[in-house]
Amino acid sequence: EVQLVESGGDLVQPGGSLRLSCAASGFAIVYYFMSWVRQAPGKGLEWVATVDSDGSTTYADSVKGRFTVGRDNSKNTLFLQLGSLKPEDTAVYFCSRSAPRMLTGPRGRGTQVTVAS
Numbered sequence: 001e002v003q004l005v006e007s008g009g010d011l012v013q014p015g016g017s018l019r020l021s022c023a024a025s026g027f028a029i030v031y032y033f034m035s036w037v038r039q040a041p042g043k044g045l046e047w048v049a050t051v052d053s054d055g056s057t058t059y060a061d062s063v064k065g066r067f068t069v070g071r072d073n074s075k076n077t078l079f080l081q082l083g084s085l086k087p088e089d090t091a092v093y094f095c096s097r098s099a100p101r102m103l104t105g106p107r108g109r110g111t112q113v114t115v116a117s
Contacts, residue, residue, distance in 0.1 A: 001025075002026040002027055002097065002106045003025045003026050003108075004022055004095050004107055005023045005025075005108050006020060006094060006109065006111040007020070007022075008020040009093065009110075012114070012115055013115070014115055014116075014117055015084060017083045017084075018082045019080070019081050020036070020093055021077055021079055022036075022079070023075075023076065024076045024077065024078065030053060030071075030073040033052055033053065033097070033098060034050065034051050034071060034097060035047065035048070035069075035095070035105075036048040036049050036069060036080045037098075038092065039091055039110075041090070046060070046062075047101045048060055048063055048067065048069075049080065050099065050100040050101075055071075062088075063089075066082070067080060067082050078095050080095075085115045089113060090115050092111065093111055093112075094108055096108075
């Protein structure tokens with residue numbers, strides 16, 4: 001059974017940073033595109049970033065230069081380092097087994113990131 005469990009969400013001030021993790025089980029992330037998507041209050045899902053099986057990364061324009069996606073294949077874990085956070089980054093963040101810009105695919109229950117002073 002595919003399972004994805006996100007963690008690391010928190011309340012953080014504008015300009016701050018945070019590191020999200022996603023523990024995967026039931027499959028090996030090394031063989032798949034792995035992505036982060038988010039859903040802001042009252043809005044639909046938004047693709048954020050993807051790391052390919054070869055380690056190459058792709059980012060939405062809204063987070064490029066501020067967020068870094070990575071993976072630890074030995075721990076079957078996906079990461080998202082969030083930096084220079086803005087209030088508009090407030091959302092529930094989900095990890096997903098999906099290709100860049102895709103919003104389908106298995107995902108976890110999410111972790112809440114709130115950016116406020």
